[in-house]
Amino acid sequence: MPETQNLLLFRKWDLSDIEIHDPGLKTAISLRKMILPITYGRSALKRFNKAEANIVERLTNKLMHFGKKYAKNTGRMAGKKIRVMNTVKTTLEMIHLKTGKNPVEILVRAVENSAPNEDTTRIVYGGTVYHVSVDVSPIRRVDLALRFIADSVKEATFSNPKAIEEHLAEHLIMAADNNPDAPSIKKKHELERIAQASR
Secondary structure, eight states: OOOOOOOOBTTTBOOTTOOOOOGGGTTTSBOOOOSSOOOTTTTTTSTTGGGGSBHHHHHHHHHTOOOBTTBTTSOTTTTOHHHHHHHHHHHHHHHHHHHOSOHHHHHHHHHHHHOOSEEEEEEEETTEEEEEEEEOOHHHHHHHHHHHHHHHHHHHHTTOSSOHHHHHHHHHHHHHTTOTTSHHHHHHHHHHHHHHHTO
């Protein structure tokens, strides 16, 4: 049987030479080789299996929960996966034109920079509620980073004539450069500041 050729994402982007710099996220960010990042929800019922789904598909899935600023899961984009995938595909091409780099690498850097290390949890002890700072697991760190990116892009593009692809491309480039003005980086710093205060 002949060996499988190197599969390029969208027949354009090579995932084999992308390195994950954050050692904590090496198990949580998947760069599985595939042409179309669709797994048809095969990992949905298996615990922790979303870490096996390609990072581009996970971003696509997060963008499908679309709604108003304070009603994010109104279902307006539910089921429109191909439409959102075309948006992500166009975004990757725009990132490549702006930076000249592999756009999937820019996405990975943006996720690494937007992933918070600390969060707070509620502990009820004798009728009193305490907020305690806790470390965040790798899978949740990636989840939160993708949620921050998706939510900030949705809020920026809601009732705005500027295309979602442009917003997403600009946001990912800013987050990849660790720019403190990027909305997802702001959300990460805010979360960590609250966690630091409740140590």
